[in-house]
Amino acid sequence: MAFKELDGLLQQVVASQRQQVERSRIVIVDDDPDMRRSLELLLRGTYLVVLASAAAEGVAAVDDDTCAVVLDIKMKGYDGFWACAEIRKRYPDVPIIFYSAWQDLKDPYQVINEHHPFGYLTKDGDTARLLDMLEAAVRMHRMTLYNKKLVDGLLKARRQEG
Numbered sequence: 001m002a003f004k005e006l007d008g009l010l011q012q013v014v015a016s017q018r019q020q021v022e023r024s025r026i027v028i029v030d031d032d033p034d035m036r037r038s039l040e041l042l043l044r045g046t047y048l049v050v051l052a053s054a055a056a057e058g059v060a061a062v063d064d065d066t067c068a069v070v071l072d073i074k075m076k077g078y079d080g081f082w083a084c085a086e087i088r089k090r091y092p093d094v095p096i097i098f099y100s101a102w103q104d105l106k107d108p109y110q111v112i113n114e115h116h117p118f119g120y121l122t123k124d125g126d127t128a129r130l131l132d133m134l135e136a137a138v139r140m141h142r143m144t145l146y147n148k149k150l151v152d153g154l155l156k157a158r159r160q161e162g
Helices: 003-018 033-043 055-061 080-090 108-115 127-161
Strands: 025-029 048-052 066-071 096-100 119-122
Touching (some): 048 055
Parallel strands (some): 025 048, 066 096, 096 119
8 A cells, every 4th residue: 555545544534533523422320310410510511421320221322422431330220330241242442430439349459350441430529530531531432443444444445455
């Protein structure tokens, strides 16, 4: 593949990224209505916020446009660990941030080793940590998608060369 063709492919990928909605879609899953409302108020100026009040509802809310999920762990019915596993089955690249007041349900190291979240934060009132982690998660997700499109384009170009 010539450098000119590679440059054209890169420009196509960058142009398609620019066409994406400016505000990234974030799914918040928490059974506490006050927490959902607070997170929505905190995040709605930066992100397109989708709220879910239960694990199954949260799993259903995640789609191809979702850039990150903020997921409570202890909820009525299915818990956040179940939701994480279900989301990963369909969307393995979507970053999941556990955000829970119940850090004593499982050892945090066990949670990290078993579920591999992008992050694990406690609801301690420090929203700056959540904002920073969410920004990093969205950035990483966009780069993952960018890299996949780039690789797909390179493979397609290679197949066309024969």
